[in-house]
Amino acid sequence: MKEDYYDILGISKNATAAEIKKAYRKKAIEFHPDKNPGDSKAEEMFKKAAEAYEILSDANKKARYDQYGHAAFENGGGYGGGGSMNMDDIFSQFGDIFGGAFGGGGFGGFSGFGGGGGQRRAKGSNLRIRVRLTLDEIALGVEKKVKVKRKIQAEGVTYSTCNTCGGSGQVAKITNTILGRMQTAATCSSCGGSGQMIDKKPIDADAHGLKVSEETVSIKIPAGVEEGMQLKVPNKGNDAPGNGVPGDLLVAIETEEHPTLKREGNNLHYDLYISFSDAVLGTSKEIDAIGGKVRIKLEAGIQSGKILRLRSKGIPDLNGYGQGDLLVHVNVWTPKELNKEQKDFFERMKGNDNFEPRPEKSDKSFFEKVKDMFS
Template sequence: MKEDYYDILGIAKGASAAEIKKAYRKKAVQYHPDKNPGDASAEEMFKKAAEAYEVLSDDNKKARYDQYGHAAFDGSGGFGGGGGGGMNMDDIFNQFGDIFGGFGGGGGFSGFGGGGGGQRRVKGSSLKIRVSLTLEEVANGVEKKIKVKRKIQASGVTYKTCSTCGGRGQVTKVTNTILGRMQTAATCSSCGGSGQILDRKPNDADSQGMIVKEETVSVKIPGGVEDGMQLKVTGKGNDAPGNGVPGDLIVAIETLEHETLKREGDNLHYDLYVSISDAVLGTSKEIDAVVGKVRIKLEPGIQSGKILRLRGKGITGLNGYGAGDLLVHVNVWTPKTLNKEQKEFFEKMQTNENFIPSPEKSDKSFFEKVKEMFS
């Protein structure tokens, strides 16, 4: 069983954003790889702390975690870092560079972009695409094959150590102040922080030794996603020069409008129109649902405005957590034109006691129905 994120950082559940950041920084300093070389357990704690901070520092992810725990992120297929179980060291240092900057008072730790004596690993730029999903795909989850044009390192490209920074990716500057000698570090402008510059490249490559290639990327989209959500496919963005790591592919979700069903959270709404005769005599109707067609029974004397709730026939919650309902709104259709015989029938019925409105106490008002629908 995974450890509680609050326990990992050593904070209470009601901790503020500042307290969360402070606690993470403390853990990051304690277990940083440069302070614990070769210590696998320290590296694991370092990753756990980063994973916890990634969730608790994001208001939306934190709210989901507070409500559902780790189940909020299990099987999310790479959602924007939520849960972060697959985080690696490059992800951590790239994502939380502002947290690591300035450790130790002299320009930070080395090795991963902190700013000390080691070579940085530059991350390639991310790509963003939009994927359109039908309501059925949203409800059931789907695997999409997407064609992506991304920059990759050309065959035959070679690099050499940057002479400006000596392969460190950063240049340091020492200045004398009234407080003493101050040392600052900045990304090397010659190599962009990679520590390497282009040596040889084929004619079809750009100035960084890259070519554009179209690839087919498989993206698993879990059921329950909503319009505007973004998924991250690690390593499927643009390559980085030299020994850098590829960027990510950001998949933005767009949901298509369904012909008869309307989504509201995990619930679905369906407007069912029935004739006066069907409402009086009762009938059964086949209607749309995301699981296919379903048949419902209308009792004789059903009233316009009645809401029938089909439990569990809505959208399955993100990561399979529960399912919404299908709400069928009954609308009795009043004919606008009548022939002579039909008109005579309804004229006779105007004074018939069975046709005079007589709502029972059990019949809910419009406002009560709305309240019930949203409860």
């Protein structure tokens, strides 16, 4: 069981953005590897805290986590697993959290960051695509293979250390303030933060030593995703110059409309129209469902507006909390035109006690049915 992000940072679900930031800063200082050399548990906590902050500090990711939990970021959906973020991702947060007080890199020279003047690995840009899913694919989960054009490192490119930043990827900036001279760090404009400059490159490479290549990427989409949800495939975005970290492939989910089934949360709705004769005599009908057709029995005397619930025939919960239902709405179709024989029959039935409406207590009103649906 993965740890709750709020528990990791020691905050409540109602914590403000400022409280989330303050809690992460406290954890980062407490478990920083430079303060706990050789302590694998402290390093693991350091990564977990960074992962928690990455999600909770982003309003969209936080909303998805609050609704779906860790499942919103599994199977290519983002971070998970306690420490899947690399140190480059983690230290990239520190400029915001610590305000440049540690040279943009934290404390000392861990992994080549910070005041030690080590090289900061640049990260490539992210790519975004859209994937359309059928209702069956959403309900069952699917693996999609898509072709993506991404920039990759061209063969034959050689680099040398950037003369401007000395390979650190950052340059010091001195600012005179009323409190005195303050030093901050900024990304090197000459090398873009990679710490390297191109010596030579092939003719098909761009100014950064990259070229466009088409690649087939496999995307595992978990059952239960919704329209507008975004999944992430790590390291399948554009490469970064030199020995940088590749960007990510962000996958936006779109859904195709089903001809007969309508989704509401994890439940599915189906409108079944039957004749007056079928309602009176009873019948069985074949209807659409996830994975194929199912046959249902309609008892004699069934009323229009009756809702039949097929348990666990809906959409699986993304968090793994069971499965929704398929709700079949029975609608008795009243014929608009009748021949003479049919009209004569119904004329004779006027005033017949058996044709007079006598709703029972179990026959709920329209408003009661609506109330039940929303509860």
